[in-house]
Amino acid sequence: MGLGLHGGGEASVRFFLKHGAFVTITDLKTEAELEPTIKSLKNDSSLNLDKADFVLGRHDIRDFEEADLVIKNPAVKYEGNIYLKKAKHIESDISLFLRFTKSPIIAITGSKGKSSTASAIHFGLQQAGFHSFLGGNITISPLHFLEKTNENTPVVLELSSWQLSDLRGRGILKPKIAIITKIVPDHLNWYGTMENYIEDKKLINKNQDSSDFTICSADSWGDIFASGTEAQVIRYSSKPFQGHTAKGAWLDIHGKGYVTRSAALSIQMGTEDLKINKKISSNSKISLQTKTATPILDNLLVPGIHMKENMLIASLALVLMGVSPLKTAKIMAKFPGVPHRLEYFHKKTLQNLPTGGTEDLKITKESFKTSFLFYNDSAATVPDATIAALSSFTDPIHLISGGTDKNLDFTELAKHLPKAKSLYLLAGSGTELLIKELDKSSVPYFGPFPSLDALLARLKEQITGEMTFGAQEIILFSPGTASFGMFKNEFDRGNTFKKLILELF
CATH class of the missing domain: 3.40.1190.10 (Mur-like, catalytic domain)
Structure with missing residues (x-):
């Protein structure tokens, strides 16, 4: 119950098919929404998919009544679930x-x-x-x-x-x-x-x-x-x-x-x-x-x-x-870190020389360069994680934050956001709550933006127009909110961010 996109449902399907079981794969998500997982299963010639039955976009109560065993996705609630109530036995991966x-x-x-x-x-x-x-x-x-x-x-x-x-x-x-x-x-x-x-x-x-x-x-x-x-x-x-x-x-x-x-x-x-x-x-x-x-x-x-x-x-x-x-x-001392958790993935050095060149100036061309280091902290799904990320750097930070609320308090985060040199907000229910706190203290911000593409385009325009020459600055994506709505999950959010940054910079 719940094929999903994170691997647990797919692993369960593979495990039981490998051991000769008849498997009904059911999820309220549609085939289109589950395309990566379904494609992975169907492209595996070692699996006997003749023993698999896909019931997608809905659940059939009879599937749960007749199954000897139901494997439940952890994101599926027991409370008020009419299908799980009909199951003879329930396990998880x-x-x-x-x-x-x-x-x-x-x-x-x-x-x-x-x-x-x-x-x-x-x-x-x-x-x-x-x-x-x-x-x-x-x-x-x-x-x-x-x-x-x-x-x-x-x-x-x-x-x-x-x-x-x-x-x-x-x-x-x-x-x-x-x-x-x-x-x-x-x-x-x-x-x-x-x-x-x-x-x-x-x-x-x-x-x-x-x-x-x-x-x-x-x-x-x-x-x-x-x-x-x-x-x-x-x-x-x-x-x-x-x-x-x-x-x-x-x-x-x-x-x-x-x-x-x-x-x-x-x-x-x-x-x-x-x-x-x-x-x-x-x-x-x-x-x-x-x-x-x-x-x-x-x-x-x-x-x-x-x-x-x-x-x-x-x-x-x-x-x-x-x-x-x-x-x-x-x-x-050798541990390199984990993707989506203060993940350093890109550096871009930009130069903006004076119109007349630097020949007559007692400074080098290097003085007109600014280095931007890009960090993906998309796994920061609560305000405390973004607060911690802001405290991780001594260089000026351009922070990208915001997203979907999960009934959390943004008061403390708002107090720390003035630490950022600039703040860019993605639209979402959590962002709306955060903006209320920012407005109380007159903390400036850009946005909220309806998409990451639009946000990053504005960020590039802003930082290239206001470079502090000879400096090193941080571009930090630390949302402090959930990802659902605009993205499939926090990993999709982080991967999208990295892809767009590499295209823009």
Whole structure:
């Protein structure tokens, strides 16, 4: 139920067709809307599509009554769903994977930083010599690699609140390491309250025991997750721990990461030549101790204090998996980042020489050049993410923001937007709310524009006419809103932005 465009539905179809099942593929989206996914299935000669029946643009209640099993897309609600009420049994691609895999699971949830943290952990594990896999909400269904997993292949799963909700009451999620990244208000158009949102998030470490680990923030949100598990709790913070002896890791004022002295937390500490235990199974016990604050994070390629915090979390996970702190720091220094999350993808240097040339001026032609660096942060779907992005640069920022609302508050974002040298807004219900806040403080902006094409054309005209020569400036696309309406999803939004920029500049 819900073929979708993100890969989970397609992976489920492939999995069941490969194993000889008769599959009804049903989605309220039309064939035209689902064209990329359908084309991918129909062009695969290894699939027996004689056993597949497409019911698109509608649902037929009989399909649900007669099916032995319904695979539900996480974006489909149970509440008030007449079709799911008729189903004999319901699973998701994540629940199926968890029922069959023997791999140790590193599960990540949160409001922001999930994908960056999950990707960094997977990158780090592979660099350290593990044969790991990455899947879940990061648009890779774990069913794609289920049959390649075993007790020696760690699996990093990014899990949204919706994916976790589908696991409620099943008792099948017991991660070796559960990670909760930054929590901020999100999806309140779906949940109504933060309490409801957090209840689903808390499922990530509910089934853990004392042989497992939970990594959570050293704040009130972290306290909620720490109190709901029997796992060993490890805390992280963007500043040194104060007033208590929290186990975990922190960043100093220079952005370097350390494991605290009190990290007698049963984590593996060793030297550069520590031999990694590549046979850490879901039943293994990890135990070694450290008595001093140990560096685990130093220089990074990715910008922003919030990205440093994500990399700190990833570093903790690597150390828990037996990678030495020194080696962890070296690995994290090579992590290139994730598409659509403060993704640097283009540089354009523009020159505007005086009409009479520079021969008689005591300056070089280089002085009349301005470099523009382009960053795609389309995965910033909440205001807090855009606030963090604005704080990631010291050069002047031309910010592109706005889009669809999901019942979020834009008051705080409006207070930070004067940091931008210029502000360009895409039209949308969220933008309308943001503009009300901007107008209260007389913050100038361009737009709202009905399309990204129109916005970028105006931006190019503006920045080329007002260049600060000899400078370097940032073009940052960080919407702080949802993407639906103008785009298929945030990834389509980011890809469209990159494509248009490369055409214009």
